[in-house]
Amino acid sequence: MPNFFIDNPDIQFHFTNIDLKEVVSLMEDDYEQSKEFNYAPINYEDAQENYRKVLEVTGDIAGNYVAPRSAGIDHDGATFSEGKVTYAEGTQHNMHELSQTDLMGLILPRKYGGLNFPFVYYMMSVEVMARADASLMNIFGLQDIGDTIRKFGNEDQRLEFLPKMATGEHTGAMVLTEPDAGSDLQAVKMHAYQNDQGQWLLRGVKRFITNGNAQVLLVLARSEAGTKDGRGLSLFVCNGGPTVVIRRIENKLGIHGSPTCEMQFNDTPAQLVGVRRYGLIKYVLDLMFRARMGVSGQALGISQAAYEEALKYARARRQFGKAIAEIPMVSNMLIDMRVMLESNRSLFYSVAKWVDEKERIDDQIEKLKAEGKSTVEETARLKQLTKIANLLTPITKYTLTESANKITYDALQIHGGTGYMKEFRVEQLARDARITNIYEGTSQLQIVAAAGGTINDVLGYHFDECETKVYKGGLTKLSDHLKEIRQLFLQSLKYVVEKKDIGFQEVASIDLVQMYSYLYIGYLLLAEAEIEPRKVFIANRYIVHSLANARKNSEAIRSELFGDLLHADKILQ
Amino acid sequence: MHNSIVLVKQVPDTSNISGKVMKDDGTVNRSKLSAIFNFEDKVALEFALQIKDECGGKVTAVTMGPPRASDILRECLYMGADEAFLITDRKFAGADTLATSYVLAEAIKKIGSYSFIFAGRQAIDGDTAQVGPQTAEKLNIPQITYAEEIIGVSDDRVKVKKKIDGGFEILESRLPVMITVLKDAAQPRPFSAKRVMAYKGAKSLLELEKMAEGNSLLYVDKLVYEYKNRSLFIPTLTAEDLQIDFARCGVKGSPTKVYAIESVVLSGNDPERIENSRQGMNSLIDKLLEDRILG
Numbered sequence: 001m002p003n004f005f006i007d008n009p010d011i012q013f014h015f016t017n018i019d020l021k022e023v024v025s026l027m028e029d030d031y032e033q034s035k036e037f038n039y040a041p042i043n044y045e046d047a048q049e050n051y052r053k054v055l056e057v058t059g060d061i062a063g064n065y066v067a068p069r070s071a072g073i074d075h076d077g078a079t080f081s082e083g084k085v086t087y088a089e090g091t092q093h094n095m096h097e098l099s100q101t102d103l104m105g106l107i108l109p110r111k112y113g114g115l116n117f118p119f120v121y122y123m124m125s126v127e128v129m130a131r132a133d134a135s136l137m138n139i140f141g142l143q144d145i146g147d148t149i150r151k152f153g154n155e156d157q158r159l160e161f162l163p164k165m166a167t168g169e170h171t172g173a174m175v176l177t178e179p180d181a182g183s184d185l186q187a188v189k190m191h192a193y194q195n196d197q198g199q200w201l202l203r204g205v206k207r208f209i210t211n212g213n214a215q216v217l218l219v220l221a222r223s224e225a226g227t228k229d230g231r232g233l234s235l236f237v238c239n240g241g242p243t244v245v246i247r248r249i250e251n252k253l254g255i256h257g258s259p260t261c262e263m264q265f266n267d268t269p270a271q272l273v274g275v276r277r278y279g280l281i282k283y284v285l286d287l288m289f290r291a292r293m294g295v296s297g298q299a300l301g302i303s304q305a306a307y308e309e310a311l312k313y314a315r316a317r318r319q320f321g322k323a324i325a326e327i328p329m330v331s332n333m334l335i336d337m338r339v340m341l342e343s344n345r346s347l348f349y350s351v352a353k354w355v356d357e358k359e360r361i362d363d364q365i366e367k368l369k370a371e372g373k374s375t376v377e378e379t380a381r382l383k384q385l386t387k388i389a390n391l392l393t394p395i396t397k398y399t400l401t402e403s404a405n406k407i408t409y410d411a412l413q414i415h416g417g418t419g420y421m422k423e424f425r426v427e428q429l430a431r432d433a434r435i436t437n438i439y440e441g442t443s444q445l446q447i448v449a450a451a452g453g454t455i456n457d458v459l460g461y462h463f464d465e466c467e468t469k470v471y472k473g474g475l476t477k478l479s480d481h482l483k484e485i486r487q488l489f490l491q492s493l494k495y496v497v498e499k500k501d502i503g504f505q506e507v508a509s510i511d512l513v514q515m516y517s518y519l520y521i522g523y524l525l526l527a528e529a530e531i532e533p534r535k536v537f538i539a540n541r542y543i544v545h546s547l548a549n550a551r552k553n554s555e556a557i558r559s560e561l562f563g564d565l566l567h568a569d570k571i572l573q
Numbered sequence: 574m575h576n577s578i579v580l581v582k583q584v585p586d587t588s589n590i591s592g593k594v595m596k597d598d599g600t601v602n603r604s605k606l607s608a609i610f611n612f613e614d615k616v617a618l619e620f621a622l623q624i625k626d627e628c629g630g631k632v633t634a635v636t637m638g639p640p641r642a643s644d645i646l647r648e649c650l651y652m653g654a655d656e657a658f659l660i661t662d663r664k665f666a667g668a669d670t671l672a673t674s675y676v677l678a679e680a681i682k683k684i685g686s687y688s689f690i691f692a693g694r695q696a697i698d699g700d701t702a703q704v705g706p707q708t709a710e711k712l713n714i715p716q717i718t719y720a721e722e723i724i725g726v727s728d729d730r731v732k733v734k735k736k737i738d739g740g741f742e743i744l745e746s747r748l749p750v751m752i753t754v755l756k757d758a759a760q761p762r763p764f765s766a767k768r769v770m771a772y773k774g775a776k777s778l779l780e781l782e783k784m785a786e787g788n789s790l791l792y793v794d795k796l797v798y799e800y801k802n803r804s805l806f807i808p809t810l811t812a813e814d815l816q817i818d819f820a821r822c823g824v825k826g827s828p829t830k831v832y833a834i835e836s837v838v839l840s841g842n843d844p845e846r847i848e849n850s851r852q853g854m855n856s857l858i859d860k861l862l863e864d865r866i867l868g
Contacts, residue, residue: 102766184855
């Protein structure tokens with residue numbers, strides 16, 4: 001009876017140490033909701049007890065129901081016939097149980113049938129679920145669509161769409177990408193127009209739409225004829241139905257359980273969400289924070305699964321008269337994987353908390369505005385939180401999804417030839433991981449997104465503070481290493497800025513962003529090492545490794561490793 | 574509408590045995606074992622919940638056990654049971670199947686009307702498979718054991734697929750009926766998150782008494798009142814509440830005595846190879862007749 005929440009001491013560590021008092025108090029209206037709902041908490045301790053117990057339910061579903069079906073889902077895949085998409089049988093069972101357990105409405109407010117959970121614990125559920133089956137995350141993890149309707153839709157839309165999403169009867173899809181608008185969403189062409197009665201209609205083609213067969217579709221479309229950029233795009237919500245034709249589903253490398261659809265909208269009636277022209281520049285960008293985190297959680301869950309497969313195999317497989325886990329080169333790989341996992345998890349939950357705070361302040365501002373009260377203080381706070389989220393959510397996605405590829409690759413390597421065969425789960429995990437650093441913004445786009453905050457040294461004040469702290473015992477050496485990394489970063493940054501070469505800066509920002517992430521994660525791990533002795537090992541390997549990497553990063557910049565970009569034509573001739 | 578009563582039991586987790594698990598008197602030392610929900614009883618609850626989903630009605634879980642058995646009653650509430658009764662008394666301790674079924678039957682009479690009583694085929698600690706059938710006998714209702722599937726339910730009848738050696742039987746019974754189920758008959762549904770949050774604080778009388786320790790008895794009444802009001806009270810029935818014959822309860826009412834538990838490993842010796850021919854077959858039959866395995 002494996003429970004994927006209870007059996008993971010590192011998740012438990014984060015569960016115990018995350019302090020969400022402020023977030024929860026805001027979400028629960030100072031615990032007033034308990035008067036109306038028997039499942040609402042009466043205080044923070046009660047709320048934590050709720051979160052723990054529900055995460056235990058999630059861990060049970062993941063370990064005992066979903067995980068055993070994953071190989072079957074990978075084998076069967078979602079299928080397409082006569083215009084209809086059918087989930088794999090295992091996925092259908094998974095969805096049935098997610099509905100039975102009320103887990104499809106984790107973050108929606110109670111008045112729409114949801115559980116009103118903080119974002120952090122939604123992310124924990126995503127990690128736990130993705131470890132069991134990565135492809136299920138692409139349905140389970142689309143709860144943000146409901147959240148977007150809650151945030152930006154009107155009350156009629158909330159009442160129309162949210163209750164059925166909370167019960168799991170309806171699922172959602174984010175319908176953004178088009179054949180000529182992938183990474184560059186500003187180029188979206190899908191036509192939105194109003195008929196004589198003022199009804200909005202959508203016409204056009206969308207591609208690579210995850211779960212496009214969903215009942216609730218959030219569609220980005222060009223509502224302002226004649227415009228060419230993001231400012232002419234609005235967000236719409238509609239149900240599927242006869243005017244939405246699914247033309248095909250993709251035949252993919254991994255996440256076979258998740259149908260990826262090509263869709264044609266033939267004058268589909270739709271409702272405008274929020275305000276015209278805000279579709280991309282406000283709503284989709286807002287959604288992106290949470291979507292990046294969702295995919296990061298998926299990557300983390302896959303990584304955890306792969307690491308466990310590798311460890312289990314390395315301990316069982318005997319060569320040269322001993323378990324291969326005892327061979328130094330193999331145990332070193334396993335340690336690297338474990339350190340990567342734990343440092344990534346620290347980053348993930350720390351950033352999830354930032355996003356949670358940002359979301360709650362956002363809600364708080366709306367509430368205060370409705371009450372006609374001043375929002376000066378909250379708006380200033382939101383501005384700061386948005387800056388941090390703008391920097392750290394892409395760093396998280398970049399780091400966790402690249403790691404997932406590395407960890408699944410190494411886990412397969414540890415299996416040797418057997419890992420290449422279908423009989424072992426690690427082969428599937430390696431395929432499933434491969435999409436995570438591509439969709440919801442490629443790694444390269446995450447670097448671009450994080451570059452601004454990095455170059456402006458948004459966390460400078462935070463690192464200043466960390467540097468003045470005195471760390472106990474052996475941690476002093478590590479905090480000195482972090483100071484050195486910071487100097488390397490600042491010198492490299494200065495070099496890049498003074499060079500005033502946009503192309504050079506774009507490539508160099510990979511190194512800069514990496515160095516910045518070492519600092520942020522390094523200080524998180526130092527703080528953890530102070531409260532949990534075992535974490536000293538994790539902090540030590542991570543920071544020592546990061547120092548070596550930072551020297552490499554800064555050397556690459558200052559030796560103008562990519563100064564030859566100018567000659568790309570000749571080199572690539 | 575069909576009300577169901579489900580008999581559930583908290584059992585020692587026999588997959589994790591350590592230390593001295595049997596007392597000198599031959600009863601199980603439960604404090605040495607972690608306790609879990611007997612799996613087949615969870616399947617029985619799933620059957621009852623499916624009847625409720627289809628026909629409406631109420632599902633009531635019942636357990637006889639020590640105070641900590643409230644743990645599995647809360648789990649019943651998490652899965653969807655409407656009410657859960659704890660039958661508990663020191664006088665019930667050490668009961669065999671005869672005494673247990675007596676108390677359960679008496680409790681069921683108190684609890685109210687029902688169309689179905691569901692129970693797991695057997696508990697993993699005693700492995701007797703007797704409590705369900707004996708309870709049915711004492712209530713004077715029909716019983717179907719080893720159920721694999723409910724095929725159909727009408728107002729006053731049920732059709733059930735029952736496992737037998739080498740196949741199955743389809744049986745029809747009038748209601749009310751006792752049905753004991755097999756572990757593969759259904760997959761118990763997971764807990765509902767909302768119900769977990771709503772009922773995590775549900776408490777039996779004994780648990781409330783413990784909470785009130787050091788306070789006056791009036792304080793217990795106040796707690797009971799408060800928990801009932803919030804639908805968080807697990808009704809608790811003692812020997813006194815049931816007005817039953819104490820001589821038929823617990824150790825006193827239990828003729829069964831366990832003297833020892835031994836791990837018996839069956840092993841074969843002197844294997845004999847028999848040719849795949851008519852002659853070989855004949856000699857095999859002769860041999861089996863000789864050993865009184867056949868005939």
